[in-house]
Amino acid sequence: MAISRDEVLHVAALARLELSDEEADRFTEQLGAILEAVSKVSELDLGDVEPLSHPLDLVNVWADDEPRPSLPLEAALGNAGEDEDGHFRVPPTGMTRES
């Protein structure tokens, strides 16, 4: 397998996903198959090829710093599971996180 069951569980934990035993087995197999297919690329000698971060032949796509209307509050909160006082309400978060 190109990915271990433990790695799958690690990535799931980082994404705050809970997997059942059966899901962990199934995703290990599916992700393994994908990684194996992609790893075919490494059979080629690519020493002279520049890394490509984007398939489009485009650079410097940006916009002027001109404000446009934001969403009305009701629309912004429309997909929230819960809201309170104009805020999204989420379960308590256990630790601080800084950018």
Added chain:
Amino acid sequence: MAEWEPVVGLEIHVQLKTRTKMFCRCESGFGAEPNTRTCPVCLGHPGTLPVPNAAAVEWTVKLGLALGCEIAGHALFHRKHYSYPDLAKGYQISQYDVPLCANGRFLVPGPDGDREIGIVRAHLEEDAAKNVHVGGAGGRIGGAAHTLVDYNRGGTPLVEIVTQPDLRSADEAKRFLQLLRQTIVELGISDAEMEKGTLRADANVSVRPRGADELRTRTELKNMNSFTYIARGIEAEVARQIEVWDSGGKVVQQTYDYHPETDALTVRRTKEEAEDYRYLPDPDLVPVEPPAELVERLRAEVPEAPGARIRRLEPQLGFELAEGLVASGRDRLYERTPGERRAVANVVMNQLAGAGIDPDAVDGDELGQLVEARDRIPRAAFLEALAHAGDPDFRAERYLAEAAVADVSELEPIVDDVLAAHPDEAAAYRRGKQGLLGFFVGQVMKRTQGKADAKVVNELLREKLSA
């Protein structure tokens, strides 16, 4: 006992004051009602596409140039993944292995010579949303009942600056930050106010035996929201580490919060799993390749660095005055004000600052006339003139016409009165307490409503007290 040397690096976040956010055109800025500056892009709705803010890219390049950085010919935006409610998408758009600016140097003159602080990188990223933790015991995060999220700040542009561990004292770190802040303010790209969080700084701290070139285990210091607290936090952490090493222990890599009220350092609760952000180039964003003509135009707009200005003014003014003027943004007024250099510097740095006058609003030539006449005109008139020096139609002429009372025959009786009213002080002066001269001058000024010529009063007093 070994003699220890602090080794400090800084990580600084600067909130850019663009009108809109980094990747959408929601208005940025503070003060709006919660979640009223959001859109499908900054709320991370599926199927939306981020479009970078051209001004933010330009300003980052400009800041990079001011920090002596190389500007990348080809830079990328990456996704930095973590799952937390302050980030709607589940990742922050940031820069990773190819930032816009890298390998810079920033000059920090000191009382004992110059230091050049290496800049590892300056990159562009988006800020996270603001979490409000509600309820629970004591309001501490761990005990919160639930969390409320305001995405107004989410997606606003931030520049992250990382220095080399080149700083060798808390004081040097503070001076570096003051000059960096002045640079940012002069570029007009951020208010850079620590109290408001538009400038934030964390410190990486370690110590080593003086003269060694090893790098020992470092700790990270957070939660310091003023230059003074940063200096004090670094000092406290350096002292703590020295004690650990001296007592045969080992410093452990940890993150600390500094509490200025108590001078205490507390270990920050960390994640159980090692940081694993799974960076990847953001497929929604194409590379940034700042055109050479843009970089050259921006380079021409960068003002002379504060460090270079201090070095230029130091020979005439000494380090302290030169640094004070530059770090407070008053040196430009000093330079456009004619007159005796030290006198001009003192008026600009002390009296004018004390009067709360915006130095950029002051006409240098008018101020120069005032400084030149400061001993001739009544003290009260001088101070009143300074208080109006920032007015758009300010003219020194009107105040210069006010003559100080310099006539000895008019001042002598007042001086005699003052000496007669304070026989004890006069006796003390004669016994050698020369510092009392200022007291007598003050008394004479009080009786003349500040209109006496200070020089004549001084002469009269000296003469009579030595008689």
